[in-house]
Amino acid sequence: MNKPENPAPNQNRHQPEEDQEAICEAVKALIPAYALGATDPQEEALIKAHLEHCPEALAELASYAALNEALLYSAPPAEAPRELGERLRRSLGSTRAAAPTASPRPGLLARVAGLFSGLAGPSFSLGQAVTALAVLALVVTNFYWGAQVQALRTEQARLAQQLDRQVTAMGLIMTAQEVKRVNLPPAQEASPAHAELVWSPENRVAMLYAEAFPPLPPDKAYQLWLIRGDERISGGLFRVNEDGQGILVVEAPEPLDHFDGFGITPEPATGSPGPTASPVVKG
Amino acid sequence: MVSISPSQVSAELGLLNQVKNGDQGALMALYERYGNLVYSLALRVLRQPSLAEEVTQDVFLKLWRQADSWDPTMGRFSSWLLTVTRNAAIDRLRKEQRRPTSDSTPLENVAHILSDESILDTAQWHDGQLLRQLMGQLPDEQRQVIELAFFYGLTHAQMAEQLGLPLGTVKTRVRLALKKLKEMWDKAHRDA
Numbered sequence: 026m027n028k029p030e031n032p033a034p035n036q037n038r039h040q041p042e043e044d045q046e047a048i049c050e051a052v053k054a055l056i057p058a059y060a061l062g063a064t065d066p067q068e069e070a071l072i073k074a075h076l077e078h079c080p081e082a083l084a085e086l087a088s089y090a091a092l093n094e095a096l097l098y099s100a101p102p103a104e105a106p107r108e109l110g111e112r113l114r115r116s117l118g119s120t121r122a123a124a125p126t127a128s129p130r131p132g133l134l135a136r137v138a139g140l141f142s143g144l145a146g147p148s149f150s151l152g153q154a155v156t157a158l159a160v161l162a163l164v165v166t167n168f169y170w171g172a173q174v175q176a177l178r179t180e181q182a183r184l185a186q187q188l189d190r191q192v193t194a195m196g197l198i199m200t201a202q203e204v205k206r207v208n209l210p211p212a213q214e215a216s217p218a219h220a221e222l223v224w225s226p227e228n229r230v231a232m233l234y235a236e237a238f239p240p241l242p243p244d245k246a247y248q249l250w251l252i253r254g255d256e257r258i259s260g261g262l263f264r265v266n267e268d269g270q271g272i273l274v275v276e277a278p279e280p281l282d283h284f285d286g287f288g289i290t291p292e293p294a295t296g297s298p299g300p301t302a303s304p305v306v307k308g
Numbered sequence: 309m310v311s312i313s314p315s316q317v318s319a320e321l322g323l324l325n326q327v328k329n330g331d332q333g334a335l336m337a338l339y340e341r342y343g344n345l346v347y348s349l350a351l352r353v354l355r356q357p358s359l360a361e362e363v364t365q366d367v368f369l370k371l372w373r374q375a376d377s378w379d380p381t382m383g384r385f386s387s388w389l390l391t392v393t394r395n396a397a398i399d400r401l402r403k404e405q406r407r408p409t410s411d412s413t414p415l416e417n418v419a420h421i422l423s424d425e426s427i428l429d430t431a432q433w434h435d436g437q438l439l440r441q442l443m444g445q446l447p448d449e450q451r452q453v454i455e456l457a458f459f460y461g462l463t464h465a466q467m468a469e470q471l472g473l474p475l476g477t478v479k480t481r482v483r484l485a486l487k488k489l490k491e492m493w494d495k496a497h498r499d500a
Contacts, residue, residue, distance in 0.1 A: 057486035058464065058479065063457035065465050091435075092490055096458050097390040098345075098436020099443070100352035102427045105343050109361050113339055113368055117332045246381070259321070262380045276384060295328070296321040296380050 048075065052082055060089035061096075091229075203227055209287055209308035218269070218305045220289060224281050231275035233260070233289075238269040238305060241291055248292040250300055251277055251284045260287070262296050320385050328375040335372050342386060343368070344427040346393045353397035353459050359404070363397050370396075386432065398461035442492045450485035457482065 052075040058064050059072050076082055209220040217237040224231030233249055241247070241264065249260035258278065265271035275281070288304040326334030346367050351360035370377070370392065378388050427433065443451050456462045456470070464482065468475040 054483055055479075057490075058457070058482045061454065061457045061482070061486060062461070063453075063463055063467070063482055065463045068464070089486070089490065092439070092486075092493055094387055095432065095435040095439045095493070097349065097387055097394065098428075098433045099440040100348040100436075101440065102344065102437075103348040103351050103360075104427075105347035105364060106357070106361065109347070109364060110336070110339060110343065112361075113365050114332065114336060116365065116369060117335060117372055264381070273381065274383070293325075295325055295376060298319075298322050 049079065049082070052076075052079070053085060056082060056085045057089060060086055060093050205282070207281070207287065207308060209289065209306040212288070212304040212307040216305065220306045222275070222281060222287060224275070226280050226282065229280075231277060231281055233263070233271075233273040233275055235263065235265060235271040235273075235289070235306075236269060238265045238271060238289075240265060240267065240269065244294050245291050246294045246296070247271065247289050247305070248296055248300070249273060249275060250288045250290065250304075251281070252286040252288060253284050257288075257299050258284075259296060259298075262292070262294070321380065324375055324378065324385075327372065335368065338371065339368050342389055342428070345386065345433070346389060348427065349390055349393045350397045353394065354401060354404075359400060360397070363393065363400055367393050367396055384432070386428065386430065394459075398459075401460065438496060439489075439493060442489060442496065445492065446485060446489060450481060450488065453478065453482045454485050454489065 048071075052072055055064055055068055055072055059069065064072065072082075076086065203226060205224050205226065207222045209222065211218045218235070218239065219237065220233055220235040222231060222233050235247065238247065246262040246264050248262050251258040251260045259276075261273050261276045263271045263273035277284075281287075286308060288300065288307040290300045290302045290304050292301060320338075323334045323338055327338070343364065347360055347364045350363040350367075351357065354360050354363065367389065371389070378385055443454065446454070452471075453467060456467050462470065464475060464478050467473075467482075468478045471478065473481075
C-alpha cells in the first residue's frame with residue numbers, strides 16, 4: 026500500500042517504515058470485514074485512522090460498497106401476510122394522533138400539572154405548589170435538552186454516513202482507468218456559481234462538485250437534473266456550505282454519457298419531481 | 309449507478325412529501341411497493357414470521373412518524389429502508405436474546421417464500437438475488453461467517469465465541485469468504 030503523504034496527527038509519526046507497511050497490510054486484510062460491519066471496535070478505530078491517509082485502502086473499501094449494498098437485497102423473497110397491511114393502516118391513525126404537533130391531547134404543562142393534582146388531592150398547599158412548579162421546570166428542561174442531544178446525534182450519524190458514501194465514490198473515481206468530466210457554467214449572468222461532473226463509466230459512479238453557489242434556507246436544497254429532450258430526471262439533492270461548495274454522489278438510471286445536458290435548480294429540501302426554479306448552472 | 313426508473317424516483321419523492329403531510333394513502337402506497345422487501349429481510353434475520361411482521365410494521369410506522377428521516381442525498385430510498393430494517397431486526401434479535409444458531413430450517417418451512425417472483429423490479433433486487441445464489445456456492449463455513457456478520461450483526465470476537473473458534477481463524481475465514489464472494493460477483497457481472 027502507499028506510504029502516507031500527510032500522516033494524520035499522532036498517527037505512526039515515529040514508527041519506522043517497516044512498521045507502517047505492516048500496519049498497512051494488517052488494515053488491508055481487515056477491509057472486507059470492515060465493509061461488512063464485522064470488525065471489533067478496536068479494529069474499527071485502526072482502520073478509520075488508516076483510511077484517512079491511504080488511498081489504496083480507501084479504494085479497497087470502495088470496491089466492496091456495491092457488494093455490501095446488494096447483500097441488503099439478498100434475502101429470499103417472502104410474502105408478507107395480507108393482514109399486516111391492514112394492521113399497519115389501523116395503527117397509522119393512532120400513532121399520528123399521538124404525535125405532539127397534531128395532538129388534541131393536553132399540553133405537557135397541563136399533563137404534568139395533572140399528575141401533581143392527582144397526588145395532592147383537595148388540600149394542595151402553597152409549598153406543594155412551589156415544589157410542583159420546580160419539578161415541572163426540571164422536567165421541561167430535561168425534555169428540551171434530551172430532544173436537543175437526540176437531534177445532534179441524528180445529525181452526526183447522518184453526516185458520518187454521507188461522508189462515508191462520498192469517500193467511497195471518490196475512491197472508485199480515483200482508481201478508475203477512465204474518468205469523464207463535464208463543466209457546468211453559470212446559467213445566470215454575473216453569477217460566480219459553477220460545477221463539475223466527474224464520472225467513471227467502468228465503476229458506475231459519478232460525483233458532482235459545486236462551487237460558489239448561493240446559500241439556501243434550511244427548507245431548500247439544490248437538485249441536479251439529467252436532461253434528455255424534454256425529460257428532466259433527478260440526479261440527487263445536495264446542500265452547500267457557507268462558501269457555496271457542495272458535493273453530490275450522483276444517482277442516475279444510466280451512464281451520464283446518455284444524457285444531452287445537466288442543470289441544477291434550488292428546490293424544496295425533500296426534492297421535487299421536476300424543476301420548479303431557474304437553473305443556477307447548466308451545461 | 310442506480311437503476312431505478314426516473315418515474316420511480318419522482319414517485320418516491322412525491323409519496324414521501326405526501327407522507328410528511330400526513331397522507332395515509334401515500335404511506336400505504338410505499339408499503340404496497342416495499343412491504344414484501346422489508347418483510348423478507350426482517351424474516352431472513354429473525355426467522356420467525358410474527359417477529360418479522362412486528363419489525364416490518366415498526367419500520368413503516370417510523371417512516372410515518374419521521375417521513376423526513378430519509379435524506380435523498382444519502383442514496384436510494386430502498387437501500388436506506390433496508391438498512392433501517394436490518395438494524396431494527398438485529399436489535400430485535402438481541403432483545404429476544406436469541407442466538408443466531410443455524411440456518412438449517414429452511415425459511416420455506418416457516419413462511420410463504422415466493423419461488424421465482426420479483427418483489428421489486430430494480431437492478432438492486434436482481435443483483436441481491438444473484439448474490440444469494442453465489443453465496444450458496446461458497447463452502448458452508450465461509451457462507452456461515454458472512455451470514456453471521458451481515459444478518460445477525462456479529463463481530464469477529466462474537467463469532468469466535470459463538471463458533472468456538474480461535475479469533476484468528478474467524479478473521480481469516482471472513483476475509484477469504486468475502487474475497488471469494490466478491491470474485492464470483494465480479495465475474496458474474498463481467499459475464500452478464
